[in-house]
Amino acid sequence: MKIFDWSRRKSPWAFHLNTGSCNNCDIEIVDVLTPRFDVERFGILLQGSPRHADVLLVTGPVTRQVLPRLKRVYEQVPKPNVVVVVGTCATSTGCYEGSYNIVGPVDRVIPVDVYVPGCPPRPQAIIDGVVAALGKFKAERSN
Amino acid sequence: MKVRSHLKTVKLRIIAEVLRSLASRAYTLKYPKIASPAPEGFRGKLEYDIEKCTGCAACVQNCPASALKSISEGNRLTIEVWYGKCIYCGRCEEVCPERAITLTTTYSLVTGRKEDIKSSVQLEINRCSRCGKPIATAKQIDKVRLQVKDLILPEDYDAYVSSLCQDCRKTLQAELLLSGRI
Numbered sequence: 001m002k003i004f005d006w007s008r009r010k011s012p013w014a015f016h017l018n019t020g021s022c023n024n025c026d027i028e029i030v031d032v033l034t035p036r037f038d039v040e041r042f043g044i045l046l047q048g049s050p051r052h053a054d055v056l057l058v059t060g061p062v063t064r065q066v067l068p069r070l071k072r073v074y075e076q077v078p079k080p081n082v083v084v085v086v087g088t089c090a091t092s093t094g095c096y097e098g099s100y101n102i103v104g105p106v107d108r109v110i111p112v113d114v115y116v117p118g119c120p121p122r123p124q125a126i127i128d129g130v131v132a133a134l135g136k137f138k139a140e141r142s143n
Numbered sequence: 144m145k146v147r148s149h150l151k152t153v154k155l156r157i158i159a160e161v162l163r164s165l166a167s168r169a170y171t172l173k174y175p176k177i178a179s180p181a182p183e184g185f186r187g188k189l190e191y192d193i194e195k196c197t198g199c200a201a202c203v204q205n206c207p208a209s210a211l212k213s214i215s216e217g218n219r220l221t222i223e224v225w226y227g228k229c230i231y232c233g234r235c236e237e238v239c240p241e242r243a244i245t246l247t248t249t250y251s252l253v254t255g256r257k258e259d260i261k262s263s264v265q266l267e268i269n270r271c272s273r274c275g276k277p278i279a280t281a282k283q284i285d286k287v288r289l290q291v292k293d294l295i296l297p298e299d300y301d302a303y304v305s306s307l308c309q310d311c312r313k314t315l316q317a318e319l320l321l322s323g324r325i
Contacts, residue, residue, distance in 0.1 A: 038171045088208070091227045091257050095208050107257070115257045118250065119230035122181065124174050128253045131175055 008054050008080075009137045011043030014130075015053035015077065019070050019106065021060025024120040025087035029057060031123045032130075044130060050076040055133055056083045058112075061093040062103040074110045082113040082133040086126060091115045181248040186231045188249040189224050191264045195243035198222060198266040198280035202235035202244060211235060215268060220280055223263040226252050271308035278308045 018026055032039050033046060047053045050073045062070060074083070083106070088094040090106045106112055113136050116129035172179055181187060198220045203211045210228035214221045236244045254260050266280040278284070284305055291301075304312060 035170055036172060037174065041171070088228060088230055092225070094228055094230055097209070097228075113255065115227065115254050115260075117227050117229070117252045117254075117257070117260065119232075122250045124172075124179050125251045125253060127174050128251045132253050132255070 005137065009134055011045070012054040012082075012130075012134060012137070013045050013047045013052055014055040014057050015047050015050045015073070016057045017050075017059070017070065017073055019058055019060045019066045019090070020063035020102075021087060021089055025059035025090070028120045028123055028126060029059065029086060032126050037123045037127060039127060039130060042130065042134070050074075051078065053077050054081050054137075055130065056081060057086055058083060058090050058106050058110075059086045061089040061096045061099075062106055062109055063101050064103055065101075067103050067109065070106075070109055080137075082136050083110060084114045084116065084129050084133050085112050086116045086121060086129065088117050088119045091117050094119065181250050183248070185248045185250065186233045186246040188226060188247050188252060189229060189231075189235065189262070190245055190247050191222070191224075191262065192241075192243040192245070193264055195241045196222070196264045196266070197241055197243075197282040197286055198264070199240065199283060201238045201240060205234050205238045207232060207234060215277065218268050218270065218277075220266045220268050221263050222266070223261055226260040226262070227257040269306065271311055272303075272306040273311040273314075274308060276308045276310075278306075 016026070016029055031037060044055070050056070054077075056074065056077055058070070085091055085106050089096060093099075093102055093105050096102050103109065114129050114132045116125055118125055121129075198213075200213045200222065203213045203222065208228050208230045210225050210230070212223045212225075214223065231246065233246050236246050252260050266282060268277050269279060269281050269284055270277055288301065288305055304315070307315060
């Protein structure tokens with residue numbers, strides 16, 4: 001349906017999931033929602049439930065504890081969706097590589113569309129990532 | 144009476160605030176439309192100066208996130224940085240003896256394929272002229288020769304010795320001693 005694709009592109013709702021990050025990237029995501037950066041300009045709203053979300057923002061390397069939760073949350077997000085990975089740890093586990101409680105980067109568990117590396121990334125970089133993710137919705141429509 | 148005057152001052156204050164905010168510029172950054180450069184001294188994307196790098200791999204040894212890797216294949220040494228793993232701590236910039244590494248203010252490395260955000264330097268490795276074992280990069284050997292140029296050594300001897308590996312140098316010294324030339 002064209003109208004659903006249009007609405008998804010015009011107002012993607014996001015769900016933020018911390019999969020074991022040090023909270024640095026989470027603070028930057030909160031920063032993106034402040035009046036200084038204000039992603040609501042693009043219609044992006046942070047949602048409390050993954051069932052209402054189109055964009056999944058994941059931060060942190062995937063720990064063993066959070067692995068089933070990450071899978072469950074990803075399955076709850078209605079398709080089509082995009083997964084934006086924020087931070088170095090979520091992209092490649094960063095400093096935590098080889099740790100006993102780490103499963104691996106996020107793309108080892110769920111398919112990822114956009115990576116935003118940085119430790120933590122600047123809020124501007126996160127905006128870039130989200131805009132790139134919106135481009136994915138556009139590409140999906142034209143297919 | 145007192146309450147009414149208080150309300151009046153509150154209202155006046157609100158009106159003043161509204162007028163002030165109408166006159167001031169918007170607080171929100173218009174980021175994707177208007178560029179917002181990082182401040183001076185921001186630690187962003189790492190960049191190599193290919194001219195200066197000698198391939199000593201001090202950066203590789205000191206990288207806390209092991210984002211830097213040195214790979215030697217045949218006669219080539221590749222020093223590679225993967226921005227997907229870099230934590231932008233600037234340790235490599237500190238330890239680089241040649242000051243070949245700079246952390247630029249580029250911050251947006253958004254990508255759809257994380258394998259693509261890499262950068263590398265390639266250098267030539269010199270091999271021992273006797274046994275063929277790899278010694279060091281050509282640039283490093285040149286640098287050391289420049290540092291010891293004040294020592295009185297015959298030109299051809301110096302050139303020959305600097306093309307040998309550590310083991311072959313010891314063998315050469317022993318041979319010279321035994322033959323009575325030193």
